[in-house]
Structures are given as structure tokens and as C-alpha cells.
Amino acid sequence: MFKKKLFTLASTALVFSLAITACSSAPKEETSAGTTAPTKEAAATSDAKGASSAKDLKPYKLVMIFPSGVVPKDLQAVQDEMSKYLTEKINATIEIRPIDWGAWENKKNLMFASGEQFDLMFTASWYGLGQEVAKGQIIPLDDLIDKYGQGIKSVLDPAYVEGGKLNGKSYGVVANKEFAATKGVVMRKDLVDKYHIDLSAIKELKDLEPIYKTIKENEPNIVPLQVKNDRSPASAILGYGMFDMLGDGPGVLDRESNELKVIDMFETQKFMDTVKLMHKWYQAGYINKDGATNKDSEFLAVKAGKAFSYGESMKPGFDMQETRNTGMPMVTAELTKPYTTTGDTTSAMFAIPNTSKDPERAMMFLNLLYTDKTLLNMLDWGLEGKHYVKAGDNIIDYPQGVDAATVGYNLNLPWMFGNQLNSYIWKTEDPKIWDKYKEFNSSAQKSIALGFVFDPEKVKNEIAATNNVMTQFTGGLYTGTIDPEKYVPEFVSKMKAAGMDKIIAEKQRQLDEWAKANKK
Amino acid sequence: MASSNKTHWLLHVLFIFIACSTILPIILVFMVSITDETTIAQNGYSFLPQKISFEAYRYLFLDSMTIIRAYGVTIFITVVGTLGGLLLTALLAYPISRKDFPYKNGLTFFVFFTMLFNGGLVPWYLVFTKLIPLKDTVWSLVIPGLLLNGFFVLIMRTFFATSIPMAIIESAYMDGASESKIFVQIVIPLSTPVLATVGLFNTLAYWNDWFNSLVFLSNSKLYSLQYLLNKILLNIQFLAQNSRNTNAAQLMATLPTETVRMAMAIIGIGPIVLAYPFFQKYFVKGLTVGAVKG
Numbered sequence: 001m002f003k004k005k006l007f008t009l010a011s012t013a014l015v016f017s018l019a020i021t022a023c024s025s026a027p028k029e030e031t032s033a034g035t036t037a038p039t040k041e042a043a044a045t046s047d048a049k050g051a052s053s054a055k056d057l058k059p060y061k062l063v064m065i066f067p068s069g070v071v072p073k074d075l076q077a078v079q080d081e082m083s084k085y086l087t088e089k090i091n092a093t094i095e096i097r098p099i100d101w102g103a104w105e106n107k108k109n110l111m112f113a114s115g116e117q118f119d120l121m122f123t124a125s126w127y128g129l130g131q132e133v134a135k136g137q138i139i140p141l142d143d144l145i146d147k148y149g150q151g152i153k154s155v156l157d158p159a160y161v162e163g164g165k166l167n168g169k170s171y172g173v174v175a176n177k178e179f180a181a182t183k184g185v186v187m188r189k190d191l192v193d194k195y196h197i198d199l200s201a202i203k204e205l206k207d208l209e210p211i212y213k214t215i216k217e218n219e220p221n222i223v224p225l226q227v228k229n230d231r232s233p234a235s236a237i238l239g240y241g242m243f244d245m246l247g248d249g250p251g252v253l254d255r256e257s258n259e260l261k262v263i264d265m266f267e268t269q270k271f272m273d274t275v276k277l278m279h280k281w282y283q284a285g286y287i288n289k290d291g292a293t294n295k296d297s298e299f300l301a302v303k304a305g306k307a308f309s310y311g312e313s314m315k316p317g318f319d320m321q322e323t324r325n326t327g328m329p330m331v332t333a334e335l336t337k338p339y340t341t342t343g344d345t346t347s348a349m350f351a352i353p354n355t356s357k358d359p360e361r362a363m364m365f366l367n368l369l370y371t372d373k374t375l376l377n378m379l380d381w382g383l384e385g386k387h388y389v390k391a392g393d394n395i396i397d398y399p400q401g402v403d404a405a406t407v408g409y410n411l412n413l414p415w416m417f418g419n420q421l422n423s424y425i426w427k428t429e430d431p432k433i434w435d436k437y438k439e440f441n442s443s444a445q446k447s448i449a450l451g452f453v454f455d456p457e458k459v460k461n462e463i464a465a466t467n468n469v470m471t472q473f474t475g476g477l478y479t480g481t482i483d484p485e486k487y488v489p490e491f492v493s494k495m496k497a498a499g500m501d502k503i504i505a506e507k508q509r510q511l512d513e514w515a516k517a518n519k520k
Numbered sequence: 521m522a523s524s525n526k527t528h529w530l531l532h533v534l535f536i537f538i539a540c541s542t543i544l545p546i547i548l549v550f551m552v553s554i555t556d557e558t559t560i561a562q563n564g565y566s567f568l569p570q571k572i573s574f575e576a577y578r579y580l581f582l583d584s585m586t587i588i589r590a591y592g593v594t595i596f597i598t599v600v601g602t603l604g605g606l607l608l609t610a611l612l613a614y615p616i617s618r619k620d621f622p623y624k625n626g627l628t629f630f631v632f633f634t635m636l637f638n639g640g641l642v643p644w645y646l647v648f649t650k651l652i653p654l655k656d657t658v659w660s661l662v663i664p665g666l667l668l669n670g671f672f673v674l675i676m677r678t679f680f681a682t683s684i685p686m687a688i689i690e691s692a693y694m695d696g697a698s699e700s701k702i703f704v705q706i707v708i709p710l711s712t713p714v715l716a717t718v719g720l721f722n723t724l725a726y727w728n729d730w731f732n733s734l735v736f737l738s739n740s741k742l743y744s745l746q747y748l749l750n751k752i753l754l755n756i757q758f759l760a761q762n763s764r765n766t767n768a769a770q771l772m773a774t775l776p777t778e779t780v781r782m783a784m785a786i787i788g789i790g791p792i793v794l795a796y797p798f799f800q801k802y803f804v805k806g807l808t809v810g811a812v813k814g
Binding site: 069071073097099100101102103104106107109110113114116300301303304305306405406 | 583740751
């Protein structure tokens, strides 16, 4: 009958659908102008500075990706300016691609899967570094650093470079910033002054008790201590304050111990004492009642005038930062001394992915971020006169008629890039901040397991199971909501049932291997 | 009849309840979006804000270009995608609905197979970036995964097969109509219910899609409206999970506030609420089966 015509109809549909896709305009060719292999001959003649030999290098377009909450409006303009500058220095142009925090994992993996060229990527121990190394997605950088990264070497303390290595190789260049954390509480300055609270008398957690009592008695509408379901002063001072948590999963190292022995934090006296204290405070009404379920950041409660203090991980200039967040003057009190662990030396790195067509050039660019103030500040803050104006030596301010909300370049990620101590300081910040950073870093106690990175692959299931148990209990314990006497034993036995001991044994095994390899 | 009155009354209550449960959340979202930020921090959400403020909308329209552009993109992909999708779905569904079409089973299976198995995210991405270069184009929001959906093809096929009598098609053929003429002038006009159904699904799918933007776009000028909203939520989720990392905690403070998120949701709903009434009239039209003398 009319079978033939029907077939044409059906095939029209299929062909048509293909035709539509084929008609779409092809994007511009992604690859750079004519470099397909690393330019070895150029590399051989270039010195570490790269400036004098820019002409000897072939033009190359670097692509840089990093996570960011915003894509600045004027990104293109800043990119063009940086490209101009880089062409003179290392004959390269650059494309900056900020990727949303939430989309990062997906995007990054797809970029690797499709093998498209990109040359520099952000990574960190808390952001996939271990996996990327295990999959071979990022390349070891030691030789490149030796050749083209002399500037990096001159800036970074070798101990931190060592601490950021995996399997004895550097896979990322860490940003030069604070390399330690100190734990403590942030308090409202006005109330501290009003009740003549002596901050220097605060040495440990229990010293806060009389202060909270004063606030509770005199300020009936204010919660002395605001906590959140996964964070409180207790969780802060235990995790990386009294213990090196050694990465994911249970199994920690006591800060005061001299041997590399992995223990269970939840069975220690320190843990028990801390959560007992929290529970006591909770019963005394010093802590917000919804602590175990509250998911809002603590500073919001202070901002709303409902709370007096909260626990945090701190670094120099933190009081300023929190003052900005809460909209009222804040002061800080340290409860632990600064402590450097692997988490700090791998917390913000740039790596070179295996899809880069010219890793040498990528390393030259990284090197400039540590040595070249102009370039770094362009990347950090944009263009002078348009996005910021100089208000003194190294001090900057917003241009007239522009503020933080309207500025066209608002990446605001100085902690990610290069040598942060070279970045300009906003007028609202402490002008001495970078000196304080240096002091902070040198005063910090380095963990004896600094440089150890735990690979959770073998105990993935146990970690997932113990994480579930922890979610069930730690919120209630850290916020003081539940009674430790009653629940800690139950918590520990459930953790054991979920395979905690296996994880601890695995951590110990890896730690021993690491110690052997590094002759600790 | 007392009993029927009672059931009537029960039904009314039931439907009033269902209507409230869908409308109230939207009203609440709207009310939160016009509440003053500090009021929320102090008293939580409420239907009657103590202090009204349009700050959130002001904040959004500071950068109104972004939203207007995203609106443009979303409207474009919804219109083009819905029409194109309907056309392609019908063109594929009609032949495989015909019993006298020789490749019917093979093609049907071909469609059905895609419903059960897919290659996974990475091959899907590779097809639309390497094989068909759609990356960073507006077509990447129209074609991948949305344009032709196996499930809709089968719905349409079933409708064509069950509601369009073969007798009509044969009689038209006798009168000298070509195959395409039959399709356009007889089958399509008789199929408004199914076209409206699939069209509505398509419209909603395009309007609500954010995943394609996430996967295929690095150029923020092409982001669809829903992705603008979704990326903020994804960012918040991510940073909240990583709040132990000081830097992440620092970033939390820079994200839009509660009221801004709600305002974005309200803007995101936008004209799509009008889509259903528009399609409504096609749903209520009965099916015409009376064109053939029995």
C-alpha cells in the first residue's frame, strides 16, 4: 500500500532531528594557536623568570578553572588586561573560568572525560585532591617547580611544601597564606566592654563559664553561646585543636602525644570532659535550645541581636572578618594554640591537569603569581581605577560610587591564588595583617603527622557507616543537647558496630607506612 | 439525598485542602521574599510579615540584566524546544503507530530501549560536545535530553493507535490524500488532547531545566533562569556541608540572604503558572471519533 511513504516520513523525522543538531554553530576552536606538544625547545632557552625570553616562546592560551560563588561581570575586561600583561611576560594569554561550587565536581569530571585542554585547576585535600592523584588526573610537579618555579620556592616555607606532598611528590602548589588554625570563640565587643570581661583570662573552654553566667543573668533576651547542628566550640577545639583528625573518618592523633598512634577520640577523657561541659551549659541555659537542629550560620543570630558568642576556627584578622559578617564589632578569644596539620598545607592549591598541552607554561604562570605583585592583584581585585583605587601603600579602597555589592569584579578569593601576602589590603582590614600571618605561621605547632594524607578508599563503606552514626550523635553531644554520661557509651558501641576499629587500623597502617617512607 | 450531599461536602473539603496545600507554600515564599531580613532572623517565617521590605527585589534588580537575559534564554528554549519537540515526537510516533508500517517493531524497540538504558553522563556529554559541538551554545539547552523523549513518543504512539480509526486514514487515502497530507490535516487536528499533554510536559521540562546549563555552559550569559536560582542553592548546600573549612565558612557570608532566595523563586515561577490554563482548553475538548459512518 503506502509503506514506502510512511518510511520516508519516519526517516524524515530522524534525519530532521540530526539536521537540527548539525546546524548549530560550532564553538570556536578551543586549542591554542598551533601548540600541540609542550614547547621543549622554547623551554630549554627560557630561564625561570621567563621575562627576557617571552619572545622565544610560542603563543599559548592558558585556561584556568577554580570554584567560585560568582562570575564577575567584568571578567572579560580583567582577562584581557591579564592576557596583555602575560603576553609580555611569558607570551601567553589566559582564560579564567570560575565554576560554581555546587557544579564543580560534575564539570571537572566532564572536562577530564572529554579531554579538553585546561592548564590550571584549583584543588585541595578537602576538595578531591586525593582522588585526582589516584586517578592520575593531575601531574606531579616537582621537576617543573625545579625548572620554572624558583619564585615559588623562594616564597614558600619548605616544611609546607613537604607537608603538601602525596606519595613523596608535589601535585599542587599551595597558596602562601595562613598555614595553621587556632580555635576559639568570637564575642560581641559591646557586651564584653559593658561587663568588663577580661579576655586575657580566657585560656580554655571552662574559663568562659562565668562570662556566660554574667550574660545569662543580665541579658535575658540574648543567648550567651550560639551553636549550630555541626559546629560548636566543642567540635572546634576537639577537631584540629586538641587532636589531628588525620583526614576523613574516625581515628585521630593526640596533639600532645609524641608517637604516631591513631586513637579513637570519642573514648578519650578530653572528649568526655568537653561534651560534659557543653551539656552542663545547655542545662544552665547558656546555649540556644535548637542547637542540635539549627542549620543557620551562628553569626546570623548575632546579627539579629539574639546571641553573644560562637565557636570558630580562627586566623589573624578573624575579628575583622566576623565584624563584617555580623555588622557589629566582635572580639576573639583563643582556646588553643595555632596548630599546623596536613589539612592546612593542602587547603588551597593549584594543580596542573594531565590535559594541559603546555605544563611548562602553566608553571611559569603559577610562578608569576608568587613573584609578580601586579599580576596577582589583577587576578584578586581586578583593574585599578575601575574596581579599586589605591589608598596608600598596598592599601586599596572602592572607587567613588562603587561598593562591595556593585563592583564589577568581585571574585574575592585572595586565599586561593599564589602569594596571598603580596595581595593588596582593603582599607577596612588590618594594615599589618600579613605580618601577623607570618608570625602566626611561625608560632604554630606543627603536627607530627604533618604531610600524612589518608586514603579512605579501602574503608569507604565503613566511613560511610560511621559518618551516619556520627550524624546521629555528634550534633547532640557537641551542642550539649544530650547527656554524655548516657549517650557516649552507646555512641561508641554503635561506632564500633559500624566498623570504626577497622578504619583506625587502616589509618594506623597507612600512617606507619608513611612514617617509614619519610623516616619519621 | 443526604448521603450524596455528604459526599459532595467531603469532596469539597478534600479539594479545598489540596488547593490550600499547593497555594499556601507559594504565598509563604512570596511573603518571606518581602519580609525584612532581620525580622526573619528574629521570628522565622510568617504569613504576615511584621516589617515589609522590598530590599531583596532591589538587590536582584541591581543586576537586572542578568535576570532579563536569563528570562530571554528560558523563554526562547521553552518556545523553540516545545514546538520542535512536539513536531519531532509526532513525526516519530505516528509511523510507529501504524500497523501497516513495516519497520514498526524495530523502531518501537529502538525508542523503548532508550527509556531503559542510557550511556551515562560522560558519554552523553561527549556526544554533545565532541561529536555534535553544542558546548556553550543556546542549542545545548534545547537538544540534549529534552527535545525527544522516548516516553512521550510512546504515549503519542498509543494515542494515535487507539484513537485515530484506521478507517478515516484509509478513506482519506482513497480520496487521493498523500501520506503527509493525511498526517497534517486529519491526524494532527484529531490529536489535540495528546499534543496538549505532551506539549505541557515539554513546556514544564524546558522551563524547569537547569541541568543542561550546569553541564554544557561555561558562558554565564546563556544561563537559564532556573540555573541561576539552582546554582545559588547548590552553592549554599556545598558550603554548608563544608562549613568546617574556614574559607568555605567565609564564603557563606557572601551568599544571597534568605529573602533574596525566596525572591528569586518567585521570579523563577514567573509566567509558567499561566501555561496550564492555556493548555486547558485542549484537554477538555472531547475526542472526535464520529467522522466515519459505522
